[in-house]
Amino acid sequence: MEEIPLHSSLMKAPDWFSNMGGHSSIPPANHHTGIGILSQLIVIFENNVITPRLSRKQPIYESLKCLGAHAPDIPQLLKRAIKRSMDSDRDLHRVEEMIFKDNYIKSTVATTQAVTMVNGGVKANALPEQSWAIINTRIATDSSVAAVMDHYTTLVKDYAIFNNITFKAFGKTILDRGNVISIELSDAWGTALEPAPITPTDAAAYKLLSGTILATEVRGGNTTESSDPVYVMPSMMTGNTDTRRYWNLTPNIFRYNHLIATEGANIHTVDEHVKASGLIRGVRFYAYLLLNSDESVRL
Numbered sequence: 001m002e003e004i005p006l007h008s009s010l011m012k013a014p015d016w017f018s019n020m021g022g023h024s025s026i027p028p029a030n031h032h033t034g035i036g037i038l039s040q041l042i043v044i045f046e047n048n049v050i051t052p053r054l055s056r057k058q059p060i061y062e063s064l065k066c067l068g069a070h071a072p073d074i075p076q077l078l079k080r081a082i083k084r085s086m087d088s089d090r091d092l093h094r095v096e097e098m099i100f101k102d103n104y105i106k107s108t109v110a111t112t113q114a115v116t117m118v119n120g121g122v123k124a125n126a127l128p129e130q131s132w133a134i135i136n137t138r139i140a141t142d143s144s145v146a147a148v149m150d151h152y153t154t155l156v157k158d159y160a161i162f163n164n165i166t167f168k169a170f171g172k173t174i175l176d177r178g179n180v181i182s183i184e185l186s187d188a189w190g191t192a193l194e195p196a197p198i199t200p201t202d203a204a205a206y207k208l209l210s211g212t213i214l215a216t217e218v219r220g221g222n223t224t225e226s227s228d229p230v231y232v233m234p235s236m237m238t239g240n241t242d243t244r245r246y247w248n249l250t251p252n253i254f255r256y257n258h259l260i261a262t263e264g265a266n267i268h269t270v271d272e273h274v275k276a277s278g279l280i281r282g283v284r285f286y287a288y289l290l291l292n293s294d295e296s297v298r299l
Helices: 034-047 059-070 076-085 089-099 103-109 145-163 204-219 241-246 276-295
Strands: 002-004 112-120 130-139 166-169 172-175 182-185
Touching (some): 059 103, 076 089, 130 145, 145 172
Antiparallel strands (some): 166 172
16 A cells, blocks of 8 residues: 555645635635635545455455464454455455454555645634645555546535536646636645555565564474464555655565564553564574575575
C-alpha cells in the first residue's frame, strides 16, 4: 500500500475553496461561508470512502493462507473459509467479512484516507476568502493514483453541480459556472506516488531471507524439541513510501527486522527497550544473513 504522500491527495492553498470575502455581519445568503462549504465536502469524503475488497493478488492474502494452514489458534470457521477461498469467490468474501472486523487488517487492504490538515480565514470578523484541507490517502496495492483521483473528482463534481459552483480537478476544468466561488482538487505537493511493486515470494531472494530466519530461530539454538514449529510468512506494512528509491534497482524489497516480541521489546514509548537476549538473536540473524548472502548466487 502506498500513499499520495502526506500529500495524499488533496488540496493545497490557495485554491481548495475560493469565495468572496467581506464582513462577517453580512454572511452569504445561503449561510455557508467558504469554511462551511469545505466542511460539507470533508463530510462527503468521509462518508464515501473507497470500499475495500480482499483479493488473491494482495500480499495480505498470502499471510492469510499461511495462518490458515499453520496457526493453531485461528477459528476453525475462518480456517475452512481461507482454504476454500483459493478456488471459491464466495468463500473469499466470507474471509473478507471476518478479517475486516479488525481495522488494522482492513487498513492494509484498503485505500485509506484521513483529513490531516485544514486552514481557512484570517480574522474573526472577516469572511474567509480561501479555505483548504489536506486528505492523506494511502493507496491499496491493487489500485492506482488515477483511480483515487477519479473517485474524488466524482464526489466533488456531484456537489458542485448541485450547488452551481465552478470546479477544477487535477489540472482540468470540470465545471465552469463563471462565478467567483470555485473548488479545486490537486495533488498537494505534486508527489503522488503509485503503490509499491509487490515483492515476489517465489524468488531466490525470499528463500534466502526466510531460510536465514529459520536458521536463526531453529538452528541458532532458540528452539527446543518441545517448541512449536517456526514458519515464515510474507506480509505487508503500510509505510512503504521510501522504497521508491529502490524500485529501479531490484524487485526484491523487504521491510524486515529480526525483533522478537516475546523477548519483552517495547517500541515507541517512554520505556522503549529490547532485552539483551532479543538483541543477541538480532545480531545472530544479521550475521547469518551476511554469510548466506555471500555464499549464494547473485539474486
